[in-house]
Amino acid sequence: MTSRSLNKKFDKILAREEAGQLSSKGGSRALKKLFNNRLAVVGILLFAIILLTAIFAPLITDADPLKIDLRNLSKPPTAEHWFGTDKTGRDILARVLYGGRVSILVGLGSGIISAIIGVLIGAYTGYKGGWPDIIALRISELFMSFPQIILVLLLVSIIGQSLINLMIIFVLTGWGGMYRMTRARMLSLREEEYVQALRSFGLSTASICYKHILPNALGPIMVNITLSTAAFILAEAGLSFLGLGVPASIPTWGNILNVAQEIRVLQNFWWMWLPVGLVICLFVLSVNFIGDGLRDATDPSQQG
C-alpha cells in the first residue's frame, strides 16, 4: 500500500492526466527538472544576488574599501556604515562587496581553468588509452598528492604573495580531480556503439573524443565545476585567514575574516566577522545547491 501523501499526489496527477492537462512539451527535460528543484532555484537566486552585488559594488556603496579613517575605528553598524568599520576605520560593507569580486574571481577562475586543463587532457588520454593514459595518470597523481598549504607556503616564501600565484597553485593542485573524472567518463563512453561507428568511418581521434564524445560527458563535469568553485573559495578564505593568500592590501572575504583570529574581536566586535562569514556560507551553500540540482537534473537514472 502506498502512503497517504503519495496516494494524494497520485490522485492529483491522475485527475490532471485524464483532463488532458498534462503533456510532454518540448524543451530540455533537464532544465525543467532543475527549475522544479526548489533548493536549486534558491541556490541560483542567492548566487545571482551575491554575484551581482559584488559586480555592481560601486552602485551600492560609494565608500572606498581601502580608505582608512582613523576617526571611525571599530564602529558598529550605523546608517553611514551599514556593516560598521574595522580596526583601521575602513567601511566593512565596501570591503565585503569589493572583496567578493576577488574571492569569486579566484574561486570561479581557478575552477574553470583547472576544468579546462583537466578536461582537455582527460578526454584525449582517456579515449586513447595505452601509454599516454598511463603517463597522464601518474603525472596527475603527482600533482594531486601535493598538499596545497605547503605549496602555498613555499611559493609565498620564494616569490611573495599575489593573486596570480594563488590561482596558479589552485589550478596546479586542482586540475587532477577534473582530469580523473573526465577520464572515468571517457572510459565508459568510448565503448558505446556510436563511437565504434565513428571509428569505422576513419574519423580522427581528436575529432571523436573532443567533438563527439565530450558533449556527452559534460553533465557531471559542469556539476563538478560548480562544486570545485565552492571549494576554491573556501580554500582562498582559509589561506587568506591565515595570512598566506592574497596580499593584505587587497580585500577578500578571507582576509576580512582574518581579524577574527583574536578572541577579543570575536567577543566584542561581531560586525567585523559575522557578516563576512555569513556571506561566505551563503555563497558556498548556494553553489552547492546549484551543483546538486544540476546533478539531479542531468542524471538519467533519477526517478520523479
Place this chain on the structure above:
Amino acid sequence: MQDDQNPILTLRDVKTYFPVKAGIFKRTVAHVKAVDGVSLDIYRGEVLGLVGESGCGKTTLGKTILRLVEATDGDITYSSKNEKTNLAGLNNEEMLPFRKRLQIVFQDPHSSLNPAFTIFGSLQDPLKKYGIKSRKERRKIIGDLLESVNMRREYMDRYPHEFSGGQRQRIGIARALSVEPELIVCDEAVSALDVSIQAQVLQLLMKLKNERNLTYLFITHDLSVTEYICDRIAVMYLGRIVELCRAEELYSNTLHPYTEALLSAIPVADLDKQTKRIVLEGDVPSPVNPPSGCPFHPRCHKAIDVCKTQVPDLKSYNANGAEHFASCHLIDLPETT
C-alpha cells in the same frame, strides 16, 4: 544472387587473440582466442549469415574485418575488378579508402547514435570526411538517405531520444549507407528490436540490397531469421567455422552435430513443427581454454575417440551439387578437392 567468380572479401586463417594480463607487471598469462583460424570467401551480392552462440567469435570476426579490432594473424583480402589488397597490413591512412567500402550496422539502437547530436549532426561527419564540402549538399544527401529508409527528411533535425528502437536502427542503416559502401556487416542488427519490427527492418535491408547491389555479412544467433534472408550460412563455435553451406542445405542436410543440436534447440512458433530437443550437456566453454581436439567434443552426443585429440579440418563436401564445408570427423560423404 552471388557472383561466384568474384569474392569481395577473402579471409585466410584469420586469428584474433586478446591477451589476458595478470600480476603487478601485467604480464600476459593467457589469450582469449576469440577467432581461431577462420577462412572463408564472401561473394559479391550475397547475404552470408554468420551464426553462433555467445563466445563463438562472430562479433569479433565482424569487427576484425572492419579493423575495429586488430587481427593477430591471417589475411583479409579485399578484391575488386582491378585490385586485390590485404587489409590486415594497412595503416590508418591507407585504410581510409577501404573504410568507405566496408561498413557496419550495430545491434543496440540505444547506443548506436550519439545522444548529444541531431541526426544531421551525427550523419554529416562521415560525409565531410569523404569530401562533401558543402553543407547544402550534405543536407540533401542525408535527406535522400532518410527517405530511402522510409523516414521523413525533416527527421534529420531531431535528436535520437525522440525515435523508437526500430527507427533508430533505420537511421543506423542510413548512416552506414551514407558513404556508398559495397559490403555491410550487420552485427545482430535486428536482435534488439521487437519481433514485429524485426520484419520491417529485415525487409528494408533486402530492398536496399537489391537497389544498391550490396553484400551483407549478417551476424546473428537467430537461425529462424537466417533461413529467411541468407544465401549461405556459416556456423561458428569457439572461434572456428564448423559448417558453411547454402542456406537450404543447412536446414535440410545438416552435417555438423553442433548445428543439429542448435537447430533442434530453437523454439519454433509453429505447433505442428515441434521436434524432440537434443539437449546438450554442460555449458558453452570459454575461449581462454578451448578443449583439445575438436572444440565441440565435450558436449557432442556423437563424439568418438579421435575427436578428443585431433582438430578436424574444414573440408569441402559435395552435397546436392553445392559446396558444403564442415569440420567433423564423422562425415562420410565424398570430399571435393
Place this chain on the structure above:
Amino acid sequence: MPRTQDVALSVKNLKTYFYTNNRCNKAVNGVSFEIRKGKTLCIVGESGCGKSVTASTIMQLLPALSRIEQGQVTYHSDSGDVHIEKLQRDGKEMRAIRGSEIAMIFQDPMTALNPVYTIGFQIGESLKYHTDLSTKEIREKTIDLLRGMGISLPEMRVDDYPHSYSGGMRQRAMIAMAMSCNPKILIADEPTTALDVTIQSQIFELMDKLKAENETAIMLITHDMGVVAELADDVAVMYMGNIVEAGTVDQVLRHPVHPYTRALLKSIPVLGRGRNQDIQPIAGSTPDPYDRPIGCQFAPRCKHRIEACDVMPQEVTFNGTQRVMCWRYKEFLPDAG
C-alpha cells in the same frame, strides 16, 4: 470462467499505474487471467505492453512511484484466499508469501544474484527465513537443490560465488533459490532471453520437470512466440496494457482471432518454412505510453479498423476458454471463412 479447484492465482481487472515525472502511465489497464496448478501460462507481448509490470504487481515488487489502481489479485492458497492487492507491500504477510508460496526468477542472471555472497548462502537465506530447518539441514537441502537443477559437483559448487558460475548455471541457481521452499506459483520473467539457445533448452527441460513433479503453476513472460509454442498450456497476448487475446495454446496459436495476434504471428520468420515464407511486418510502431490512442490501443496500426474502435472493445469469451477484445473478432473465426 468457472473457478475450479485447480486455479492457483486469479487476477481480475487489474490496473497498475505509474506516476513518474509527474505524469501518469497506465501501464496495466484492466487485465484478467488465471494461472492453473501444474500448467504454464505464457504472457506474451512486445516491449512496453505491461507484461513485466503484471508480474511485479503480483509479487508486490512495484517501484515507489506506482500503485495498484484497481482490481484484484487473489492467491488461492491451501488455507484460503489471500487478497494480495490489499496487503502492505513489505508487510509481514506479503513477505511470508514471497519466496515460499509465490517465487520469481528474473531475466538477467548476472545481475539478479548478489556477487559478494556465495550461492549457498543466498539459497540458504530463503530457507532460513521461511522454514525451521537447522543450519546443517539447510546446507544439505541446498546441495540437493543444486543437484536437482543439474549442477555438477554441488557439494563443492555450493560455496562458490556467482562470478564463477556460467550464465546457464546462474539461472539454474536462481531457479533453485526460487524452488527452495516449494512454491505453488513460479513467475518467470523472460528467464532465457539473456541465455544462448542451447542453454535455453536445458532450462526449459528443467521447468517441464518441475511442473510435472511438483504441480507448480508457472507464469512465463516472454516475447518469443517459439517459446510459447514449446512450453505454454495457456496463452495471454498483451498489447499496451491489455490482454487482447487469451486461451489455450492450441486455440490462440492455431486460430488467433485478434488482429494483433494474427499480425504478430505473420510477422515472424518460423524455422522450417524456408526462404519464401510470406512475412508481413506490422506497420507503424507502439504508441507513446503518455500519448495513447482513445479506445482500442491497436486501432491506429490495424488493417481492420472501423469507427467503433474508438471505444475500447469489451472482452468476449467464446469456445469455452478463448477470450478476445475486438469488435470484429467474429470475422476471424476459423469457420467464418
